[in-house]
Amino acid sequence: MRAPRELVDLPYASHLEAHAGGGLERDEDYDVVHFRGREFDEPDAGNARFTESAFTAVKLSGGVLRRARFNDVWLHAVQFIGTDLVETRWLDAEVVNSALAGTAVFGAELNRVAFFGCKLVSVNLRDARLREVAFVDSVLRDVDFGGAELTGVTFPGSTLEDTRFDGARLKKVDFRDAAALGIATGHDCLGGATIGLAQALDLAPAFARALGVTVKDR
Template sequence: MREPRALADLPFAAYLEDHDGEHLEPGGDYNVVRFTDREFPGSTADNARFSESALSGVRLTDGSLRRSRFNDVWLHGVQVMGTDFAETSWLDAEVVNSAFAGVAVYDSELSRVTFFGCKLVSVNLRGAKLRQVAFVNSILRDVDFTEAELTAVSFPGSTLEDARFDRARLDKVDLRGAAALGIRSGYDSLRGATITFTQALDLAPAFAQALGITLKD
């Protein structure tokens, strides 16, 4: 697994221009834009487009970016709380040392996205489609993958706590590198995932319960 890039490593770094507006606008087109140490409380910027842009030290709270698109973006030290990212589209994105709490990302599409050292708490990914997504050395607490589609998703060094996979569809999902597998529900939907023998032993009681098997000595 590669290391996260610094801002200067981005191929479009030399072309970035600082965002000088006070707000994020609905339908805004943010192409080759740099957002640094900015706060956007309660911003409504549905259907916005971010491409070849960088966000560093940005704080988004209680806003909405529903149906927005994020193509080839870099986020570092970003804090997102209580914000609506439902039905968004993410392609070739890198998220580093960022935190998401109480965020709705349901029915979204994430392709070739990597989270490095991030913390996701109470993030709703219901019905989302994740393809070639990696959660690296991250914490996922109370993350909801109900009815989501996960393809080629991995969790190296990450900790899952109270994750839900009810009616999820998994294909080539690699859980072997996870530091901890805390799954609340949806054990019967883990078909298509790869786990280690040790993880299988740890999860055996939950698997048995999901299959209606009683374990007795």
């Protein structure tokens, strides 16, 4: 897995223009814009489109970005706190040293997205579609993948705690390099995933319960 890029490494870095100020607007197009050191309280930016843009040290508290689009964006030290990201679309995005807490992302589409050193806590990804997504050296705590479709998703160096996969559909998902694989529910929906031998031994009791197998010594 490659290392995260710096701002200067972005192919559009020299074209970025500082955000002029004010809040985020609904249905607005933000092309080659750099949002830096901003705090947005309860933003209303549904259906906004962010293209070849960068976010540095930005905090979004609450608010609605439902159905917004993030195409070829770079986010560093960004916080989404209780933000509505329902049905958002992410393509070729890189999220670095950022945090999502109490965030609704259900029904979203994430394609070729990489999370580096991020923290996701109580994030709702139910019914989302993730393709070629990498969670690298990140923490996923109480993240709900229920009913989601995961294809080509990897978790190198990441810690999963109380994650849920009820009704999820997995294809070419690789958990082998995860630092910890804490799955609360949905063990019967892990078909299509690859795990290591040590992980299989740790999960064996949960797999047995999911199959209705009773395991006990004489």
